[in-house]
Amino acid sequence: MTVKSWLAMAALGLAAGCAGGKAAARPAEPPPRSEPAKAPGPAAESEAPAPAKAEPASGTLFDRLGGLPAVEAVIADFLGNVAADERINAPFAVSDLKLVQKRLVEFVCVATGGPCKYGGRDMKAVHHGMGVTGAQWDALVGDLVKSLDKLKVPDREKSELLGALGPLKDQIVEAE
Secondary structure (H helix, E strand, O other): OOOOHHHHHHHHHHHOOOOOOOOOOOOOOOOOOOOOOOOOOOOOOOOOOOOOOOOOOOOOOHHOOOOOHHHHHHHHHHHHHHOOOOOOOOHHHOOOHHHHHHHHHHHHHHHOOOOOOOOOOHHHHHOOOOOOOOHHHHHHHHHHHHHHHHHOOOOOHHHHHHHHHHHHHHOOOOOO
16 A cells, blocks of 8 residues: 555545534644744845745644635535546545535644544544445555645655545545
8 A cells, every 4th residue: 555545535525515513623744843943143234035945844744735715626626536537436425525625624733633524524434334445545645746846746745645634544444
């Protein structure tokens, strides 16, 4: 199983069972990095702005992704990919797509350390009896990765996002 194949069925489950219920547990987040203290220094002698220094990414994954607007953009593009993917689009055809989109945004927001609350059901309950296969999981992950690549999400953040949501596969896939 590749890192890319971890997230997909979470989205499938949210689409198939996104109405009410108990909230999913928040995925574990890496501890926040502490910023080194900056020593005060004399004022710059010239009025030209100093070149920006490349600093290591810090903050939550949610913040590094670009916050809610970025999460919403990824989910909107992702749902377009899923709708066009004949391997997995059938369950979505009977779903309330506005609610699916809302739940996916909530879920990814929570999973990446954002301030949202997830209002959907837990993954195991949503998928019970659906017979979700490993191939369906892989197809959905591929559709998500396609969106992340299209929107130029950096590799580090893409891997962290997939890693945060990937452990859901064991709660979702019922048939291999």
